[in-house]
Amino acid sequence: xxxxxxxxxxxxEGRRAADDLLAHLGVPVRKAFIVVTPRGFDAxxxxxAALLRRLARKPEIEAVKQAVAVLDVDWRALxxxxxxxxxxxxxxxxxxxxxxxxxQVREPLGRAASDVVSATRSDARRRxxxxxxxxxxxxxxxxxxxxxANSLFVRDEYGRRLDAFGAEAKGLVAAGLExxxxxxxxxxxLARAANAAMVQRSASYWDIIAASFVGESRSxxxxxxxxxxxxxxxxxSAVLDEHTTDTCRFLDGKVIQTSDALHMLDRMESxxxxxxxxxxxxxxxxxxxxxxxxxxxxxxxxxxGVLAVVERSGVGTRDDRGxxxxxxxxxxxxxxxxxxxxFHGLCRTTTLPxx
Numbered sequence: 001x002x003x004x005x006x007x008x009x010x011x012x013e014g015r016r017a018a019d020d021l022l023a024h025l026g027v028p029v030r031k032a033f034i035v036v037t038p039r040g041f042d043a044x045x046x047x048x049a050a051l052l053r054r055l056a057r058k059p060e061i062e063a064v065k066q067a068v069a070v071l072d073v074d075w076r077a078l079x080x081x082x083x084x085x086x087x088x089x090x091x092x093x094x095x096x097x098x099x100x101x102x103x104q105v106r107e108p109l110g111r112a113a114s115d116v117v118s119a120t121r122s123d124a125r126r127r128x129x130x131x132x133x134x135x136x137x138x139x140x141x142x143x144x145x146x147x148x149a150n151s152l153f154v155r156d157e158y159g160r161r162l163d164a165f166g167a168e169a170k171g172l173v174a175a176g177l178e179x180x181x182x183x184x185x186x187x188x189x190l191a192r193a194a195n196a197a198m199v200q201r202s203a204s205y206w207d208i209i210a211a212s213f214v215g216e217s218r219s220x221x222x223x224x225x226x227x228x229x230x231x232x233x234x235x236x237s238a239v240l241d242e243h244t245t246d247t248c249r250f251l252d253g254k255v256i257q258t259s260d261a262l263h264m265l266d267r268m269e270s271x272x273x274x275x276x277x278x279x280x281x282x283x284x285x286x287x288x289x290x291x292x293x294x295x296x297x298x299x300x301x302x303x304x305g306v307l308a309v310v311e312r313s314g315v316g317t318r319d320d321r322g323x324x325x326x327x328x329x330x331x332x333x334x335x336x337x338x339x340x341x342x343f344h345g346l347c348r349t350t351t352l353p354x355x
Contacts, residue, residue, distance in 0.1 A: 049210035142220035215342035
């Protein structure tokens, strides 16, 4: 048996026992984030996603309960207008139940953003960047922006879920009446639909929110450090493993001007509209283009811009970027909204100083 491994196991178990004891005694425990390695980044995302799920679960379950309570009626006794009015009322009640979630997540996101920025800044100093230990003005802006933007995205997401459930509820009622279903059967169908829209969709949703939040906080802190150290350009650096998307394989090694990234932050933090933020820095989408080839695109202001056509995908392999054609030039990336990671859901790409 390896003595070192045994010692490490004992240390880990000791830390876990200590954390459990402190938690039982009501003492808050905050573990340091490590976001500069792929494993550390994934662990940080997992911890934040779990926290957000816990915060949202009770309001989401309550939203389902409120909607179902309103919709459990004898639909055959109602007119078409009354049915529509009832669905609207159900959405209003469900909306009240979840309207506080985006506010509730702001405080934990604020603490997490500060921890991510602090960890990123410390790593930059260890790597030799000539920066101070304390947060600078851009770091503070990064924390404020990441918290505000992601809480706005959460609020926007619940609105979309409620709208989708409302449309599905009307369809279920109409189909149930046409199919001769009774009150209990229709109520059961509506309850399943409400649960799917408000609770089940959250499992993966909070993973995406957490990954976007951590990636954005890390990127903005890195850019802040580059600006402070007088580094004018940085390089996009993807994790080239079996799970890396074609988007990040294409962007790996691309060079961005630090000033362009800071200008993008200026524009994003001046907006209170999640849709406008997404237009300034849209995520990259993969679509089928001419000839059935996958194409990397960004949608902005109703127009679609092509970043590259995937000629040969490297997905599923390590250290293989793949091959691309019709690629956008480096100087055109920033105008297309490509400034800094993340570039898509669960994106792990980071940046390095171009020195």
